[in-house]
Amino acid sequence: MNNILIIDDDDQLRRSFEKLLKEEEYSVKSASSGEAGLSMVQAEVPDLVILDMRLPGMNGFETFEAIHKVEPKLPVIIMTAYGTTETAIEATKMGAFDYILKPFDIPDMLSVIAQALEAGRFMRSPVNMNAVPEETSGEAIIGRSTCMQDVYKAIGRVSSTEATVLIRGESGTGKELVARAIYQHSLRSDKPFHVINCVAIPDTLLESELFGYEKGAFTGAAHRRVGKIEQANSGTVLLDEIGDMPFSIQGKILRLLQERKVERLGGRETFPVDVRIIASTNRDLEEAISEGLFREDLYYRLKVVTIWLPPLRERKDDILLLTDYYISHYAAALGIDPPGLLEEAKETLSYYEWPGNVRELSNTIHKVLIFNRGAPIHPEDIAQAISIGDSGKRIMSQTEDQPIRGWVREVLSDPVEEHIFDSSMNRFASILISEALNLTRGNRSQAAKLLGLSRPTLHSKIEKYQLEMETTVREG
Numbered sequence: 001m002n003n004i005l006i007i008d009d010d011d012q013l014r015r016s017f018e019k020l021l022k023e024e025e026y027s028v029k030s031a032s033s034g035e036a037g038l039s040m041v042q043a044e045v046p047d048l049v050i051l052d053m054r055l056p057g058m059n060g061f062e063t064f065e066a067i068h069k070v071e072p073k074l075p076v077i078i079m080t081a082y083g084t085t086e087t088a089i090e091a092t093k094m095g096a097f098d099y100i101l102k103p104f105d106i107p108d109m110l111s112v113i114a115q116a117l118e119a120g121r122f123m124r125s126p127v128n129m130n131a132v133p134e135e136t137s138g139e140a141i142i143g144r145s146t147c148m149q150d151v152y153k154a155i156g157r158v159s160s161t162e163a164t165v166l167i168r169g170e171s172g173t174g175k176e177l178v179a180r181a182i183y184q185h186s187l188r189s190d191k192p193f194h195v196i197n198c199v200a201i202p203d204t205l206l207e208s209e210l211f212g213y214e215k216g217a218f219t220g221a222a223h224r225r226v227g228k229i230e231q232a233n234s235g236t237v238l239l240d241e242i243g244d245m246p247f248s249i250q251g252k253i254l255r256l257l258q259e260r261k262v263e264r265l266g267g268r269e270t271f272p273v274d275v276r277i278i279a280s281t282n283r284d285l286e287e288a289i290s291e292g293l294f295r296e297d298l299y300y301r302l303k304v305v306t307i308w309l310p311p312l313r314e315r316k317d318d319i320l321l322l323t324d325y326y327i328s329h330y331a332a333a334l335g336i337d338p339p340g341l342l343e344e345a346k347e348t349l350s351y352y353e354w355p356g357n358v359r360e361l362s363n364t365i366h367k368v369l370i371f372n373r374g375a376p377i378h379p380e381d382i383a384q385a386i387s388i389g390d391s392g393k394r395i396m397s398q399t400e401d402q403p404i405r406g407w408v409r410e411v412l413s414d415p416v417e418e419h420i421f422d423s424s425m426n427r428f429a430s431i432l433i434s435e436a437l438n439l440t441r442g443n444r445s446q447a448a449k450l451l452g453l454s455r456p457t458l459h460s461k462i463e464k465y466q467l468e469m470e471t472t473v474r475e476g
Helices: 011-023 034-043 060-070 082-093 106-124 146-159 175-184 203-211 247-259 285-290 296-302 316-334 343-351 357-372 379-386 391-400 402-412 420-439 444-451 455-464
Strands: 003-007 027-031 048-052 076-080 098-101 127-129 139-141 165-168 193-197 236-240 261-263 270-272 276-281 305-308
Touching: 003 011, 003 034, 011 027, 027 034, 034 048, 034 060, 048 060, 048 106, 060 076, 060 082, 076 082, 076 106, 082 098, 098 106, 106 193, 127 175, 139 146, 139 175, 146 175, 146 305, 165 175, 175 193, 175 236, 175 276, 203 247, 247 261, 247 276, 247 296, 285 296, 316 343, 316 357, 343 379, 357 379, 402 420, 420 444, 420 455, 444 455
Parallel strands: 003 027, 003 048, 048 076, 076 098, 127 139, 165 276, 165 305, 193 236, 236 276
Antiparallel strands: 261 270
16 A cells, blocks of 8 residues: 655645545555654655645745655655745756646546656666566566576666667567666666656647646646656656657657757747656557658667567567566465466466567466466466467467477478478478378368368379378278
8 A cells, every 4th residue: 555645734635635545545644844744754754745835834845855855766746826836846847746736636636646656666666687586576577588688788788877778679578677677777766767658648748748838838728837858857757659659749859869958838948958768669660760650860869779678489488487476476465375387387388479478478377376366377277367369279279289399390400401391381281181081081072171172172282292102092
């Protein structure tokens, strides 16, 4: 349960706010002065502070600075009346997560609270690399394969620099974890880290979310608003799924990277910002450039350093390692002993292609443990957890195909064999037709129907593979 501290001298608002947040299943404490709130933070750091700017004694700005010295990564949301908006903006530039004007809209406030708690978790929850399950706290990037060793090296080399990083890989490969690991090992690790999902925010709102806006910039812009880029000043920003960013906004990101300046929507003045940009995408940016959907100049600005995250199907040696990690992790969360994993289940896990990558594997193990509650894990449990439409049948068939796969591996490992593909397909076709003829006792009409071939086609293949010599056939 997340712990929230409210610092406000308005008793009625504080009580109402406490009641609202408790109904949302947050653990809430409150203080009526900056001094009292600071003492509470010093005694036990909460997950979030909601701070009013107008306080008796130590004002909100002074309280924020003092809290920030105690725990720089603690997210602070500032509440302010219209008269103190500029002060709130200054506090935001210094590291406050966001500010909300009084009187505030409850859904909007709850949304900002959820975002702030998530940002705080990102900043303070360690991302371990190549961790041992039983020794790991927090989240981890797991893998001992050669390609993952290359990822670890890249993170280590780039973290201590100020270079812009482009993280590429399919959905579910762990791009956000890599970005967080870079941030946590960087020289800016005690500064803000903001994640901006370029897909989740509607195109019409993304520009104002990134760069802020001036009063009167559009209908409803009743006051000046600082954007997420300015809020993260001196820190790090992850532009998640930048390949989906509207073309119209890409120019402003390019300007940010080139000049280290931003311009608020509806404004004429530029403001210097000091942020490190990390970007991630699952898109083929080169294709997007050729289609006129992504700026080539921005592409080259982003890819100062590129880290490629391999799909899980290309690092199958890591599947069982990841499985052990998630079994340990989710068993602890569910309060059960880690269950055993049958050898057949291991084979099922290893042969599945995992189109959803590490995220799909994580969700699958979580689902299996919820329904198994500690019982040994069978291959049927894996298939059922993955099953969407025919996926369950597909994963079982992959396991049943192991003898064929073994033969294929043997063929591919033969350095003498030439034209492997053609010879293997001919051999397999010969076996397939031969077995169909055996099942139909040599009846060519029935065998053709079984194979989905015309009789003339089957006849030509029988002659090609000289199957009359092996099988007694009947015309039917």
